[in-house]
Amino acid sequence: MTATRQIEEHPDKERILIGTSSCLLGEEVRFDKGHKHHSYITKTLGQFFTFRPFCPEMAIGLGAPRETLRLVTRDGEIRCIGNKTEGHDVTEKLIATAQEQRPWHAELCGYILKKGSPSCGMERVRIYSAESGMPLESGSGLYAKTLLENFPFLPVEEEGRLGDPVLRENFIKRVFAYRHWRDLAEEGFSMKKLTDFHSQYKYVLLSHDQHRTRALGNRLAQASDEPIESVAQWYFEEWMSLLKLRSTRKNHVNVLQHLQGFLKNDIDKDDKQELSETIDNYRMGLLPLIVPITLLRHHFRRHPKPFVDRAKYLEPHPSELMLLNTI
């Protein structure tokens, strides 16, 4: 069940390893022996990602079909018990199985979880009162909670939230960025490499938070006396936290106008006007982000600037995923 699965054939080296709730890939592991196959995951993301499926409830030996589970609070503790059989308490087993998966979790660049599950749900899973049976609060499923505690910066998303274009784009951008970071870590860090890495992501980060991006760049510029492993750690944590923030239309407009400025001596008056109008129409919500980005890509192809060519902003993920069409 934990064997790596490839949905379509692509060179292994270019594929990105993502953990996934097994039922989302069509495995019949749910309580009713059914599945929740998600075709966007397998067909669209499957072109770029290799999935590592895992079902924590099957892994602890519950089998399918099985009694459904729920989270309850009892004596201030969250427990996972059977819906019909209160004594059927799998709390410790679920947490232990999540801990046992830690070695392969550490190899991942992202995780897609099944929403609402008392084992796999990332957030808003109902937690009931053990006494009254009424829903009291919400939280994470126990397997997901352990995963998130062990890997707080891993890009993690639920299949339900992938329907939101902004959250989907954000998750996929973080997955590709996380893979890039892992490649850098494998090569070995140096101040030069970190500074170059930051310059590649600067415009992406600016679209999320301008103030924090500038602060991060300034801190990095002054860090040459610190041990490189420590710089890499704090840089990674702030970089990933910034990427997790929602980017805003206002920040995108600032970045687009900034990039436009690099073309001021290269394009004529009509092209400048067309670019300004396109950015303005994006600002007003009349055009998706992909339109000014495509126009900028076109101008930078004709008038290359090495630092813009290497910047991730104009191509943060493969265009086949069409992620900038809806934001």
Ligand code: SF4
């Ligand atoms: S949500 Fe998680 S525990 Fe439930 S069937 Fe899917 S993989 Fe298994």
